[in-house]
Amino acid sequence: MPHDRDPTLTDDELDTWSAFATVLEWLPPALDAPLAAGFELTHFEYGLLYALADAPERTLRLSVLADYANSSLTRLSRAVSRLEARGWVRREPDPSDGRSTLAVLTLEGLTRFDDATPAHLATLQQVIFDPLTKAQQRQLTQISRRIATAIRQQPGWQPTANAPAPGRAGESSA
Amino acid sequence: MPHDRDPTLTDDELDTWSAFATVLEWLPPALDAPLAAGFELTHFEYGLLYALADAPERTLRLSVLADYANSSLTRLSRAVSRLEARGWVRREPDPSDGRSTLAVLTLEGLTRFDDATPAHLATLQQVIFDPLTKAQQRQLTQISRRIATAIRQQPGWQPTANAPAPGRAGESSA
DNA sequence: CGCATTTACTTGCTCAGTCAAGTTAAAGCT
DNA sequence: AGCTTTAACTTGACTGAGCAAGTAAATGCG
Incomplete structure (x- = not known):
């Protein structure tokens, strides 16, 4: 298996990485800035509104929403609290499972989403589709x-949740 | 100018964006995790050591280093303080300009860098080059x-520094 | 040469995110 | 039915980043 080669980047690889790393560094703030400036939303929060706006009854369980947003439950919980404080989302108990909580997009939240969209x-x-050809766009999808x-196959990859590293489950002291 | 089209994404665009957004969300933690776990370094800090290790005398002015790292001066200043606290970087006054500060990679810092590399x-x-064909790698560079x-052409883009939005310079109250 | 401006940082405040530790509810086992 | 696990969050302590304001040195210019 030709897997762990010489631990160096070729010149080509270095070019690729340096260009890509710049995008990785700059794109998130570039996406955040207009939403923050105009609508008091981060890109992440916008994504939550987007998911809720599309959901039946504009409602999703927090854990499902976390999954859609590629987010840890912790991060989601705090984000929902912020949106709740602004009146854009409401929490409701899940009638079908007492552990779960539902996030419901309010009308104000929907309006805000429509305004920001x-x-x-x-x-x-501007930053993704205009600068790319149709072919490059398809390439970017594949890449x-x-x-x-x-990434999902990396050693300690946690899909989204904070999986508490099960150790050896069922190995109690007894 | 056919610029601001109908504000909707086509299905293709949505596919692209959804795949790309996932990478944007997951890749940074995937790069950070191994460095943090094994070497008490973030990917950003590693980048600083990388730049310093390559520099003459293993020394760079903070503003130059900030530029290399696509970083604000604030972020850099704090990062250098952390590295300094660990003994991997040292601050020195710039003999040629009293306003500037030099960051010098210490021997311990160099060792740490070599260990982590x-x-x-x-x-x-694993996460970038193995999964891509040579052609895709070239495409990624261009894209x-x-x-x-x-991004650089976005409305309020600040190259790296915290440009204080000059307003109208030279228009004092007089 | 003296004073206003600009440059190069640094620092206080605040906020978003992580990890670890709780809490409450459902499931599983016997 | 009772007791241990697991699931679904929530919260506290802490860290890293941003913005705004502050400081100190150099520059510009009249």
Whole structure:
């Protein structure tokens, strides 16, 4: 298996990584800035509103929402609290499971989402789709999928939750 | 100018964005985790050591280092303080300009960098280069450059520093 | 040469995110 | 039915980053 080669990057690889790393560093703030400036939303929070706006009854269980948002439950819980404080989301107990909590998008939240959407889509067009050819766009899809798959296969990869490293389950002291 | 089209994503665009957004969310932690676990370094801090290790005298002015690292001066200043506290970097006054500060990589810092490098390169291979074909790698370089360029052209883009929005310079009250 | 400006940082405040440790509810086992 | 596990969050302590304001040195210019 030709896996762990010489631990060096070729010149080509270095070019690739340096360009890509710059995007990794700059793109998140570039996506956040317009939403923050105009709508008091981070890109992450916008993503939550997006998921809820699309969901039946504009309602999702927190754990499902965390999954959609590629987020830890902790991060989600705090984000929902912020959105709740602004009146854009409401928490409700899940009637079918007392452990779960439902997040419901309020009308104000939906309005805010609708207001923010054009600006956000414009940003995406400007920084992602306009600068790429159709072919490059397709390439980016494939490349992203492959990288995402590789990340999921990393040693200690936790899909989204804070899996408490099960240790050896069922090995109680007895 | 066919610029601000209908504010919607096509299905293709949605596919692209959803795949790419996942990478944007997952890759940074995937790069950080091994460095943090094994070497008490974030990926960002590793980048600083990398830049210093390559520099003449293993020394760079903070502002230059900030530039290399795509970082604000604030972020850099704090990061250097952390590395200094661990004994991996030293601050020195710049003899040629009293305002500047030099960051010098210590021997311990260099050692730490050398120790961490193989693990980090292995991570890069695993999550970026192994999963891509040579062609895709070239495509990623081009795509990244184009996106980075587009970001730089965004309305309020600050290259790296915290440019205090000059307003109208030279327009004092007088 | 003296004073206003600009440059190069540094630091206080605040906020978002993580990890670890709780809490409450459902499931599983016997 | 009772007791241990597991699941679904929530919260406290801590860390890293951003913005705004502050400091100190150099520069510009009249």
